[in-house]
Amino acid sequence: MAIPESTVLVVVGPSGAGKSSFLRLLNRLDEPTERMVLLDGEDYRNIPPRALRRRVGLVPQDPALVPGTVFDNVARGPLLRDETHLEELLERLGLTGYEDRDVEELSGGEKQRIAIARTLLNDPDVLLLDEPTSHLDSAAEERVETLLVDLIHELDLTVVMVTHDEDQARRIGDRVLVLRDGRLDRVGPVEEVLA
Amino acid sequence: MDAVIEEFLEQFADPVLLTGLAQVAVAAALAALVVGLSHLRGLTLERELAVALVRGLIQIVAMGSIVGVLLTVDFVWSGVILLGMMIGATWISKNRGEGLPGVVRVSFFAIVFGSGLVIITMTLAGAIEATVRNLVPVGSMIIANAMQINSLALDRFKSEIASNRAEIEAGLALGAPPAAVISRHVETGVQASLIPVIDSLKSLGWVWIPGIMAGMILAGENPIYAALYQFVIMAMIFAAGGLTSMTSSLLIGKYVFTDAEQLRRVETDSSS
Numbered sequence: 001m002a003i004p005e006s007t008v009l010v011v012v013g014p015s016g017a018g019k020s021s022f023l024r025l026l027n028r029l030d031e032p033t034e035r036m037v038l039l040d041g042e043d044y045r046n047i048p049p050r051a052l053r054r055r056v057g058l059v060p061q062d063p064a065l066v067p068g069t070v071f072d073n074v075a076r077g078p079l080l081r082d083e084t085h086l087e088e089l090l091e092r093l094g095l096t097g098y099e100d101r102d103v104e105e106l107s108g109g110e111k112q113r114i115a116i117a118r119t120l121l122n123d124p125d126v127l128l129l130d131e132p133t134s135h136l137d138s139a140a141e142e143r144v145e146t147l148l149v150d151l152i153h154e155l156d157l158t159v160v161m162v163t164h165d166e167d168q169a170r171r172i173g174d175r176v177l178v179l180r181d182g183r184l185d186r187v188g189p190v191e192e193v194l195a
Numbered sequence: 196m197d198a199v200i201e202e203f204l205e206q207f208a209d210p211v212l213l214t215g216l217a218q219v220a221v222a223a224a225l226a227a228l229v230v231g232l233s234h235l236r237g238l239t240l241e242r243e244l245a246v247a248l249v250r251g252l253i254q255i256v257a258m259g260s261i262v263g264v265l266l267t268v269d270f271v272w273s274g275v276i277l278l279g280m281m282i283g284a285t286w287i288s289k290n291r292g293e294g295l296p297g298v299v300r301v302s303f304f305a306i307v308f309g310s311g312l313v314i315i316t317m318t319l320a321g322a323i324e325a326t327v328r329n330l331v332p333v334g335s336m337i338i339a340n341a342m343q344i345n346s347l348a349l350d351r352f353k354s355e356i357a358s359n360r361a362e363i364e365a366g367l368a369l370g371a372p373p374a375a376v377i378s379r380h381v382e383t384g385v386q387a388s389l390i391p392v393i394d395s396l397k398s399l400g401w402v403w404i405p406g407i408m409a410g411m412i413l414a415g416e417n418p419i420y421a422a423l424y425q426f427v428i429m430a431m432i433f434a435a436g437g438l439t440s441m442t443s444s445l446l447i448g449k450y451v452f453t454d455a456e457q458l459r460r461v462e463t464d465s466s467s
Binding site: 063 | 361362364365366367368369370371372379453455456457458
């Protein structure tokens, strides 16, 4: 199965179907036991893990921020420490002036946006999103979703997004992958698969 | 040889042993009370407590009965005896870190390195007399403490990993180096492991007058010298323990990742 550049692939399926595991595999947090994952035609095991993870960035379901300030969190990990880029991105995500805030004080939506910001600071080619709005109330969900849609188009990202919400899949996705019991069930354009 | 065996057997006929057994009975009654309370409170520790008590008694009496012979062997044997103790310490300590990858290798190396370095340095400096009767008891004290500190470090590190898995993996997923992602948890393990020995140092002399110092004073040694030597012992324990827990935490912090920089499963890990 191939994921074309600059498309948004949504991954749906019942819980326990392996949706999160699929994203972990693409980020190589877990090792493929059979078959291969290719990135631009190259076996991803030939790419040093850190370089791979910067190119294929994962925003986990649980933002799992490190205790400290927002700056501690977004400046961690990325190769890029260009602060103009950082400021611009924080502004883009509606987080201007948040640098010195303690992450403990933030709302769920704010934490999620910080998790997205710290992944995007790596300037990834592929963005993996694990249920990015599942922990949020509906106002925050709408805000994060709109933001994601804008960013995806603006940065021309290739995206693999897990969601349990088929409406969200229709709104954001170009293509859909349905997983069932850890196996590929169906894959195709959103309008066909989720008709 | 006959004289050695005769001497060995003679110590069992000493009437003082009856007094000793009576004392053991009283202490054991108190210990049994704790085991009983543990059972009543449902701590499920009573088995481990009871086994540890009985095992401790048997081991120390066995050691007591051969120590007279042990302390008269050639000096070269002291290295072998201490190494044996380090192996024993590894064995006990690894149970606390069960489930962590490479825990036996790591514990052995850390205990040998931490306590070995301190024992050798202090022997060369003359602070530990280079005789079996000094080297073995003082060395064993250092090794036992290194073991305890190593166990605490591993135990704490294991629970750090279990409860912070999401944070560690979020860091890895960003392409951060494993050493940077884990360092906060390595430090927590080392800090936690050193709390008891730091508290002992703080209370030294006013809450606690340790046995060695008391024994030296009773044996007629200059009390100030006895105090200084007691400090030397405490400092050795601290140094050996600190080196051990830093070594084991750093090494475990590496072993816990695969070559592809993935966080390995730790057996007690409750997360999915």
